[in-house]
Amino acid sequence: MAGPDRREGSLTPRPHAGTLALARGGAFSPPAVLPDLRGWAGRALAVEVAQRRLFPWIAVAFGCGILLFFQAEEPSLPAPLAGLALSAALAWGLRKRPVALAVFVGIAAIHAGFLAGGLRARSVAAPVLARVTIAPLTGFVESVEDRAEGRRILVRVARIEGLAPEATPFTVRVSAKNAGKLAPGLFIEAKARLLPPPQPAWPGGYDFGRDARFRRIGAVGSLLGPAKVVEPPAGPPWTLVASARIDAARNALTERIASAIGGPAGGVGAALVTGKRGLIGEATNDVLRAAGIYHIVSISGLHMVLAAGTFFWLVRAILALIPAIALLWPVKKIAALAAMVGAAAYCVFTGADVATERALVMTLVMFGAVLADRPALSIRNLSIAAILVLAREPEALLGPSFQMSFGAVAALTAAAPLLSRMGESLAGDGASATPLGRAARWVARHGLGLFATTLVASLATAPFAAYHFQTVNPYGLIGNALALPLVSVVVMPAAVLGVLAYPFGLDRPVWQVMGYAVNHVLDVSAWVGGIGGATLVVPAPSLGAFALASAALLLMTLPASSLRWLAVLPLGAGLAAAAPARYDAFVDREGAGAAVRGRSGALVLVGRPSSFVTEQWLRADGDSRRADDPSLREGSRCDRGGCIVEAAGRRPVAFVQDMAAFEEDCRRASVILTRLKAPARCAAGLVLDRDVLAAWGATALRFVEGNAVEILSVRKGREVIPLSGAAAAPVSPDMRSRPQSARPVPEQDLPDDEVSSGEPD
Template sequence: METVESWLEREREQVGLWAPVALGGGIAGWFVLPHAMAWLAFCCVALGLACMGAMLPVGGRLRHMIVAGAILLCFGCMLVWGKATLMGQPPLARAMFVRLTGDVVGVRPVPAQKMVRVMLRPVEAPMLPAMVRVNIADADVPKGLGQGARIRFRVRLMPPAPPSVPGGYDFAARAYFQGIGATGKALKPVEMLRPSSAGPSLRARLFGHIVDRVDGPAEGIAAALATGDQGAIPESDAEAMRRSGLAHLLSISGLHVTALIGAVIFLLMRVMALSARAALDWPLMLIAATGGALAGIGYTLLTGAEVPTVRSCVAALLVLGGLAMGRDAVTLRLVATGALIVLLFWPEALAGPSFQMSFAAVTALVALAEHPRFRAFAVARDESAIRKAGRMLAVMLATGIAVELVLMPIALFHFHKAGLLGAFANLIAIPLTTFIIMPLEALALLLDVIGLGAPCWWLTEQTLNLLLGLAHGVSASPMATLLAPTMGMGLFGVAMAGLLWCLLWRTRVRWLGLAPVVTGVAMTFFASPPDLLITGDGRHVAVRTDRGMAILRDRAGDYVRDVLSESAGYDGELTAIADLPDARCSTDLCAVRVKDQAERIWRLLFTRSDALIARRDFARDCAAADIVVSDRGLPRWCRPRWMKIDRRLLSRTGGLSITLETGEVHTVFRPGDAHPWIARRRFRTP
């Protein structure tokens, strides 16, 4: 006990940093545990731990940490549980065709997909959720569409989509907290019952203005940098930015907020310094910091107040407060305070990659900057321009590599891939964006007031094309990303605990956290990838063969192909199962033989149509198969040797991933999962 207390005394300045970790642990417990009894048990165990901690010797730091941490664990679980109960929107129970009349709450153009995304409140439709999101093709958008308009159309509404396969993106959970209960695509004609009397929002006008001023693929990047709306970015460019490690430039976060606030402070200081009276008598730093804070808050509201922007704005306000008081505010305590504020108001953000990657990256940067050796190397000194430039490049490269390493477990868990060249790409991209592209775009917007912005827009477009060329060049390299199979939740939790241990402590004990991080990442890369992936609707199947991955429906879209490839940890082209030499396919059925890693032969049978198949032939094929997969309900007399996967089973399990050698099966839905966004679909027995 004395050894622990002595160590905590040396780490006393770091102890408070664990407050948001404990709060986040309680929120994570609610997401991980399946139902109300488990959540209640979690809270009871946390309070029991607090009682046990209270029995330790009075005055010890360990006692305070255990009691406070346990209470924060319980509070975090209750906080997100209460918000989900009081403010979430339950999903639509089942898909339905309706003639919908609704009042428009919000309109978001998505030029890259040639559509408009509309948020609606249904009128006189008690069977529908309070809010639905509908896509309307550009050609079908009626005149006068805007906030406050009332429209009518036919639509097939669906519950927000759960992950297609285990480890996939869970839009249903995100939509629940956003208040979206159903989604769909409007069928023409779309009738305008009452046109909008309100004009487009400032953000929408700014978005449209930038898209009109910039041509080609650069227009989407330009609009995203100013407004945070990525709807005009083609998918090919967005994927190139992701693979090259430059996607963070598209999300309004610390880089953009800091650049704006810094520019406002710089301009205010220079303008006020022109007056001798102001320079001598006024508190210039306080005034400039106030102006920068107002600019940061306005920019955050303009760009939609997403989590990274809110975090960056809160952090910037704390920094400005410290500077105004003459103190150094850029510390890990600043990051912890920002995390606490975000978690208190938006606890559901913890489960998303945006929150995790944003705070992990900033924590890594600040922790590295606080290290004495790094600070000694990076501090300004009197030296030649060449040595200074080389040292700055080394500092940028070191910070880039540190961020890439810290983000690796998070990227593996959410996206099944980790960047390898992002640190090098950011050496060029970050200075290009911060010091050239963003100032040019801001200057172009200012000059547009007097109609002289065209030259600056042309320069902005050329520099953005250079940024896109860099992204495509880096992403085309086979070393740009490293794919891995889906990372299990347990391994992710272990890796994150180790990562936090490394980042938040200062003494040598911190390096003990490397073991769980390396273990979690290594086990993910060396894990056996799934041999069979089935989407939740049963229509799309991917099979691993000795020739790579093959897909059942070769006309599947890019989204389905990307989801299946990433979940399988496969970076090649998906071929058609029908083209495999060991496959026998007709219009209705497809049978294929594959080998697992132990060289065992597996016979798989898939249905590919809704046609009625003769019972005698189908029963024979079912009996000869090890696994049968269908997007419809299969009759009871279809009895494969091991597993029958049809829409009845998939309605309970969601998408599946199967490793044939071990017989390991992972599902999207867990048994007994009672989180409020899970809509169980029930099908009639044929």
């Protein structure tokens, strides 16, 4: 048997024959004209194989297959299934050739990811409402969430009057201002106004419609009047009964915690335990976002690790007090098993949302490694968790929650050796130090550890925050460093103890202790958020820059060798491409309004789009103004027939809301935007009317050289067309001076309950 290699005084495993084969040549070898690079790459790959660091790239390949699935127009299942079988067979047949084995395992993982996406899409396929519908509906209440403006209710539909069974959505989400005593599990009848799930407000924006499709939500809207509880035609399925009982228990505990703590801290404390965030006021949400710690109110990795860690510590400490058990039984493994059971129960009770399930998988893998006498936190375990999560919910790969949580954990795991060495250097020789010196070193070591881990996680998640939310919180490092110790040491242990004391009715003092800590967290958040520049709105980076930043993060965290230096290439390219080419106009998917870049360089609002859509446009442009800012209306000339904005290159852009305005605007405007049907004879260079927007969806425009316009739409992608026949003259004083008797364009319909905060889980 080959012994250890003791070169340079180190004790490292000697690579086996497959490792040497990879190091000496094969498909991974650099050209011979670069001998130094060839040797460096060979040695680095030998380290990767010896430390089994090729395995995490299987998860990356699996994710690439999922991305390919979501890019496919009409994906089918037989093709990826055949590709998976063929590549797996080739990998098995060539298993003695390391390079070929690695290549075909990666190809098999790509096909497996594509297949997982197809299977998931087929399993959740359900009808989606095609148009706005006002009709009575009946169904079982699946969940209820109290909110400041009313209740948000998820209804598993039995019937919607006027819709055929094959066109009836599986579930609908509705808001109700007067929902009475509706509770999960009841069968109700009510009149509702329902809309199809909204598409993105701009190409590249948050796609609620996609998320709703994978949650089998086929419509959103509101109840018109009170709901009546009636007798169901048949009993509910057991899955609905179980979920309804869990949701009812969550609501009861949420109300108990909120009433015991009181004030804004009550809503935050309840959200930390049950995951119900409806009682948190918008002002409190803004304070938490500004401080960069909004993630603490979403049940995800932080909460799962702290809850499971509390179970692990309590069980291990109790068992250690009993000598007969401590000496004869594997106390650590028993505690790990108890933590796994407690974490699973915690996940089920908090609603088993996507982020919570993902955190549960990571936690189970971590404690499973303890049971198998393996390192609990490693890149390999993280890769296993990623594969399991994506196999169950491939759509999670596209969301910020998955990207930010796994990115942060990967960065922390990769930086763990460096952070450990920093802690050891600060510890020094504890035996020779005075008690005061040891205490000072302990505080310095743990303080530096908290600061360093927060910095690493913040840097790792910054690209995802900029891409998905167009915000950066430069003082989030301070907010997390000051708030997380309270959450870790007081809030989460109190949450576990409170849940255990709740059945006995002894929980109120525990919640009050937790509320005291939560109040201090809110005070810290208010202080950090009050610092100038606590929240910076940045333009949405391009997809290419985001992809390069993601590749750089993978190259920095997955390799164990000097291959990490390759991350400099995509990182540099991503920074070079970080400044986006901003859009010159955003057009609502229904033509209810638009935002056009005026002569001042700022967006000018015309029409009446919803406030949610307007804020999405402003964020994408890096504009920190709110939707109700009066300056948004400056720079346009309006009458009852519509508005004119002089855009880039002195191109008049007309927003038309009356048929009589088409005659002049079609002659003098470069671009016509309207929710009406434009006349066929309209001579404007580009006309986006009702029919075009119905086919394209939300659209963004960018004027390019040569009197052309680049069009990007949600449904049709990218296209560049010339503005032939368009007037390119400045806005004349008489334009928009006609008195019209037109009715203003109504505000776009977007239900309140579907306005996403856009915060990561």
